[in-house]
Amino acid sequence: MRRLQAERERRNLTKKQLGETALLPLGRVGAIENGRATPPRDGVELRRLALALGLPLEEAGALLDEVTT
Numbered sequence: 001m002r003r004l005q006a007e008r009e010r011r012n013l014t015k016k017q018l019g020e021t022a023l024l025p026l027g028r029v030g031a032i033e034n035g036r037a038t039p040p041r042d043g044v045e046l047r048r049l050a051l052a053l054g055l056p057l058e059e060a061g062a063l064l065d066e067v068t069t
Helices: 003-010 015-021 028-033 046-055
Strands: none
Touching: 003 028, 003 046, 015 028, 015 046, 028 046
16 A cells, blocks of 8 residues: 555545545546656646645655555
C-alpha cells in the first residue's frame, strides 16, 4: 500500500473527495494509489495531495512510498 492510500484512509476520505480537494481529475487518486500512474516526486500533483491531506510539502514525494499497515 502506498502512503497516499494510508493517509487518505486515516482521514476517512474517499478517493473522489481527496481528488476534488486536490483539484485532480476523476480517477487520478486511484491511479496513483494503484501504481498505474507515478507522478514525479517533486510534481504539482503530489504537492496538491500533500496539502489536501494536511501534510507539509516536504513530505509530498513520500506519498509514493510503500508502507505496511
